[in-house]
Amino acid sequence: MARVIVDVMLKPEILDPQGQAIVGACGRLGFPGVTQVRQGKRFEVELEGEADEAKLAEVRKLAETLLANPVIEDFTLRVE
Amino acid sequence: MARVIVDVMLKPEILDPQGQAIVGACGRLGFPGVTQVRQGKRFEVELEGEADEAKLAEVRKLAETLLANPVIEDFTLRVE
Numbered sequence: 047m048a049r050v051i052v053d054v055m056l057k058p059e060i061l062d063p064q065g066q067a068i069v070g071a072c073g074r075l076g077f078p079g080v081t082q083v084r085q086g087k088r089f090e091v092e093l094e095g096e097a098d099e100a101k102l103a104e105v106r107k108l109a110e111t112l113l114a115n116p117v118i119e120d121f122t123l124r125v126e
Numbered sequence: 127m128a129r130v131i132v133d134v135m136l137k138p139e140i141l142d143p144q145g146q147a148i149v150g151a152c153g154r155l156g157f158p159g160v161t162q163v164r165q166g167k168r169f170e171v172e173l174e175g176e177a178d179e180a181k182l183a184e185v186r187k188l189a190e191t192l193l194a195n196p197v198i199e200d201f202t203l204r205v206e
Contacts, residue, residue, distance in 0.1 A: 047161065053168050068169075068192060077188045079174045079181065081127065088133050088168040089148075094159045101159065108157045112148060 048097035050105045054114040054121045055086035089113050090126075097125045128177035130185045134194040134201045135166035169193050170206075177205045 056062050065083040072080040091108070093101055105123060114121040136142050145163040152160040171188070173181050185203060194201040 055168065055170070065169075071192055072188065075188075075191060077184060079184070080171060080188070081174055082170075082172040084170040086168040086170075088135065088166045089145075090135070090162075090164040090166075091160060092162040094161055104157060104159070108152065108155075108160070111155060112151055 048093045048095065048101065049126045050091045050093065050097055050102065051124050051126050052089040052091060052105065052109050052113055052121055053086060053124075054089070054109070054119050055084060057118055057120055060118050086119075087113070128173045128175065128181065129206045130171045130173065130177055130182065131204050131206050132169040132171060132185065132189050132193055132201055133166060133204075134169070134189070134199050135164060137198055137200055140198050166199075167193070 062084050064085045068083040068085070069080055072083070091105055093105070095101070102123065102125070109121045109123065110116055142164050144165045148163040148165070149160055171185055173185070175181070182203065182205070189201045189203065190196055
């Protein structure tokens with residue numbers, strides 16, 4: 047059983063209102079020094095068998111189709 | 127400027143309906159071999175200066191207060 051981590055983040059040029067709201071709250075709650083926060087999604091995908099190249103290609107296609115919106119999001123894959 | 131990554135996931139004993147919906151969709155969309163998917167949140171927190179122990183303790187407190195719900199979620203920190 048292999049586990050692949052898919053991290054999905056908004057593209058840098060896309061405005062992140064959730065992240066900005068968190069920075070604002072940091073100031074009010076007394077967390078100085080936080081200059082920026084970006085929020086994204088993290089997926090733990092468990093697969094049968096080992097994570098060979100073919101399986102990783104499949105998870106990449108899954109991420110493009112189902113887990114991320116390629117228009118506004120980038121994603122990275124890594125085997126854990 | 128330092129960047130700390132905060133990964134927030136549901137505790138293992140908590141049901142993850144979003145993850146289950148994704149596994150169901152994997153079957154329908156022709157992605158065999160996906161046995162389980164868990165979805166969580168990923169935060170990129172940028173700080174002024176270097177990420178020393180004091181700053182990491184601050185980000186840990188921020189995560190407990192603002193980024194994660196300690197009742198149903200676990201989180202991990204790492205400096206990028």
